[in-house]
Structures are given as C-alpha cells and as structure tokens.
Amino acid sequence: MSFSQRTRRNILLVCVAVSLVCVAYPIYVIRPFRAQGPRELAVALLVMRYRLLVTVISALTAIGVVVMYWRSQAKVWRKILATLGGALVCVLAALARVNVYESLMFHPVDHPAFAAVNEVKVDKDDKMLVVKVGGIARAYPIRTMGYHHIVNDFVGGTAIVATY
Amino acid sequence: MWTRDVGGLRLTFHLAGINNQNFLMRDDETGSFWQQISGIAVSGPLKGSQLTLVHSDELNFATWKAEEPEGTVLKDTPQYASQYEAKDWDVRMKRAPVVIQFPEHGMKSRDLILGIRAFGASRAFLYDQVVKEKLVKDHVGEEPVLLVVGADDQSVRAFRGRIPGVDGSPDFYRLTANKPGSLLMDAATGSEWNFQGCVVSGKLQGVCLEPVAMLKDYWFDWRNYNPKTTIWGKT
Numbered sequence: 001m002s003f004s005q006r007t008r009r010n011i012l013l014v015c016v017a018v019s020l021v022c023v024a025y026p027i028y029v030i031r032p033f034r035a036q037g038p039r040e041l042a043v044a045l046l047v048m049r050y051r052l053l054v055t056v057i058s059a060l061t062a063i064g065v066v067v068m069y070w071r072s073q074a075k076v077w078r079k080i081l082a083t084l085g086g087a088l089v090c091v092l093a094a095l096a097r098v099n100v101y102e103s104l105m106f107h108p109v110d111h112p113a114f115a116a117v118n119e120v121k122v123d124k125d126d127k128m129l130v131v132k133v134g135g136i137a138r139a140y141p142i143r144t145m146g147y148h149h150i151v152n153d154f155v156g157g158t159a160i161v162a163t164y
Numbered sequence: 165m166w167t168r169d170v171g172g173l174r175l176t177f178h179l180a181g182i183n184n185q186n187f188l189m190r191d192d193e194t195g196s197f198w199q200q201i202s203g204i205a206v207s208g209p210l211k212g213s214q215l216t217l218v219h220s221d222e223l224n225f226a227t228w229k230a231e232e233p234e235g236t237v238l239k240d241t242p243q244y245a246s247q248y249e250a251k252d253w254d255v256r257m258k259r260a261p262v263v264i265q266f267p268e269h270g271m272k273s274r275d276l277i278l279g280i281r282a283f284g285a286s287r288a289f290l291y292d293q294v295v296k297e298k299l300v301k302d303h304v305g306e307e308p309v310l311l312v313v314g315a316d317d318q319s320v321r322a323f324r325g326r327i328p329g330v331d332g333s334p335d336f337y338r339l340t341a342n343k344p345g346s347l348l349m350d351a352a353t354g355s356e357w358n359f360q361g362c363v364v365s366g367k368l369q370g371v372c373l374e375p376v377a378m379l380k381d382y383w384f385d386w387r388n389y390n391p392k393t394t395i396w397g398k399t
Contacts, residue, residue, distance in 0.1 A: 128237070
C-alpha cells in the first residue's frame with residue numbers, strides 16, 4: 001500500500017495530534033489547584049483509560065508512515081521531518097505510560113514495612129490514622145500519609161487501603 | 165480507610181489524579197478510577213461500585229500507643245522521608261488556596277471539621293470547638309451522638325449515644341477529676357467510660373458504645389460531597 005505524500009503527512013499529523021491530546025489533556029484537566037468540572041473530568045478519565053492502546057496504535061502507524069517516507073523519493077528534509085514526527089509520537093506513547101502523580105509528585109509505598117510501637121521513631125504528639133481489624137491494631141503516621149496518600153495493606157485478615 | 169475486596173476482586177490502588185482537591189485512585193486490576201473521600205468508582209469497568217468503609221480514628225501517637233501496646237506502625241520509606249510533611253501540615257494547609265467554595269453559615273473553606281455521615285444524615289462539627297468543649301452531645305439525623313475528646317486534647321472519637329441494654333439515650337458527663345482511664349460518666353447507671361467508649365468501672369463493666377465513623381476534613385471538601393450537611397452550632 002502506498003500513499004501520496006500529502007496523505008502520509010496528514011496521517012503523521014493526526015498521529016501527533018491524537019497522541020498529544022492523550023498525554024496533555026488529562027494533565028491539563030486533572031491538576032492541583034484547578035477546579036474540575038464533572039464533564040471534563042469524565043472525558044479526561046476516559047482518555048486515560050484508553051490512551052495506552054490509542055498511543056500504541058498511533059506510534060505503530062507513525063512508524064509505518066516514516067518507513068514509507070524513507071522508501072519513497074521524498075526529499076531528505078521531508079524524511080528527517082517525518083522521522084522527528086514519528087519519534088515524537090513514540091515519545092508520547094512512552095509518556096502515556098507515566099503516572100505523573102506517582103512518578104513526579106508523590107511516590108507510592110510499594111512494600112509497606114511496619115515496626116512495633118516501641119521501635120518506631122514517632123513523636124508522642126504525632127497524629128496517626130489508626131485501625132483495628134480482626135484484633136490487629138495498625139497505625140499510619142499522617143506525616144507519612146500526607147506524602148504517599150495511599151498504602152495498600154493487609155490487616156487482621158482483611159485487605160485494606162489506607163488513604164489520606 | 166477502605167477494604168480492597170470488591171465483587172470477588174482484590175484491588176491494588178495507586179494515586180491517579182485529583183478532583184477538586186480530593187484525590188482519585190486507580191486500581192491495577194480493572195483500571196477503574198475511584199474517589200478517595202467517597203470510595204465510589206467514578207469511571208471504568210467498576211463505575212458505581214462502592215468500597216466498604218473500614219472504621220478508623222485519627223489519634224495522637226501517645227494515646228494510641230497506650231491503648232495498643234502490641235500495635236504496629238508504618239515505617240518511613242527512607243528515600244522519601246525528607247519530603248514528608250511537617251507535624252502541623254493540616255494547619256499550615258489552611259493557607260493554601262481552594263478551587264471550590266461554600267461560604268455558608270460563616271464557614272471558611274479550610275475550617276477543619278469533623279464530619280459524620282450516618283443514620284441517613286450528615287453533620288459537620290468544627291474541630292476547634294469540639295476540642296474546646298471536650299464532650300459534645302448532639303444528634304445526627306434522629307440519633308444521639310457523642311463526640312469525645314481524649315485526655316491529650318487532640319484526639320477525638322465519635323459514638324452513638326445509646327448504651328446497649330439501656331432504654332433511651334442517657335446523658336453523659338465529662339469527669340473533671342484526673343482519673344487515669346476514666347473520661348466520662350453516664351447519668352443512667354453511673355458507670356465510668358474510657359476514651360475507647362467502654363465501661364471501666366460500674367455495673368456495666370465490659371459494655372462499649374457503638375463507634376461512629378467520623379472524618380476530619382476541610383469544610384469545602386466535606387460540603388462538596390455532603391451537600392445536605394448540617395453544621396453543629398449553626399444549623
């Protein structure tokens with residue numbers, strides 16, 4: 001299958017635009033200190049749900065178009081420009097996989113570790129979120145939770161998520 | 165605090181965004197997005213599902229340690245510990261801007277409140293006022309509730325104001341004498357109660373009040389998710 005130069009350019013531009021929207025729109029909508037309207041939030045979450053697949057398809061399409069360019073008689077500068085466009089789409093596909101809230105802002109507690117009350121370094125007036133499940137008591141310092149926000153845990157036979 | 169089991173699935177949550185300054189979580193298993201404050205899935209295959217609340221309290225460490233000497237505490241993650249919040253961060257956050265506002269009944273957006281949603285109603289209690297009163301006897305909907313401040317003048321718990329096996333809703337009083345372990349006395353039986361809502365002295369030894377879930381939150385966030393909330397002392 002071959003496309004005209006114009007068609008190849010348009011396909012590449014669409015790939016760049018779609019991938020850019022997939023990455024940028026959720027970041028634009030869902031950011032701290034900005035009000036989120038219900039409709040725009042719903043759209044942003046929908047984009048986040050499908051962008052892994054969409055950006056992969058976009059990247060594969062862009063790569064295909066770049067290959068077509070290099071196999072064609074197009075001028076060198078067009079081939080280089082197309083390659084840069086394709087590279088941008090691939091970078092956006094990679095960025096779509098990055099959770100900025102955990103990678104850049106608040107890192108998760110991947111493997112929560114716990115200490116006995118007499119071994120932990122906590123001030124007596126530190127505030128704690130505390131639970132008791134199945135007879136097992138657990139505390140989560142609010143200073144820690146204020147950074148990580150989420151801890152997936154298992155207490156007294158129950159899988160819980162501590163949030164703050 | 166929420167359970168992680170929903171519809172036969174065990175979910176693992178990650179921070180995924182923010183919605184009017186209340187954060188969103190996403191589960192690895194289905195990719196659904198959940199609102200932190202409500203535990204409701206707002207997008208994805210599990211949209212509309214509700215996580216089950218796990219009762220929790222916000223207590224001062226010394227108070228909790230005395231109650232649970234065998235308890236365990238989440239340790240710091242060393243590589244991020246330098247970025248953890250200062251001790252009074254919820255107070256310092258009072259100066260941070262808000263993106264939604266509900267200036268009703270003289271409430272300021274970042275007033276710290278204790279919110280109870282139970283018995284078909286929701287009610288907010290100004291935290292500073294509760295700490296000052298030390299014992300608040302009020303109603304949420306038609307049910308009597310007690311908000312009890314611990315001996316540390318910081319920790320607060322909420323209970324249903326009914327004693328199992330006793331008719332009606334007896335009156336409770338704060339003990340003024342410094343008696344370790346005893347905080348309240350009820351007018352019906354003369355029993356003394358501790359901060360965990362259990363009798364420590366008197367004829368009802370071993371009986372405990374029913375804890376009521378309570379959330380310490382900023383007014384704007386509580387009001388956003390509880391539009392019909394009333395306010396202790398104001399409505």
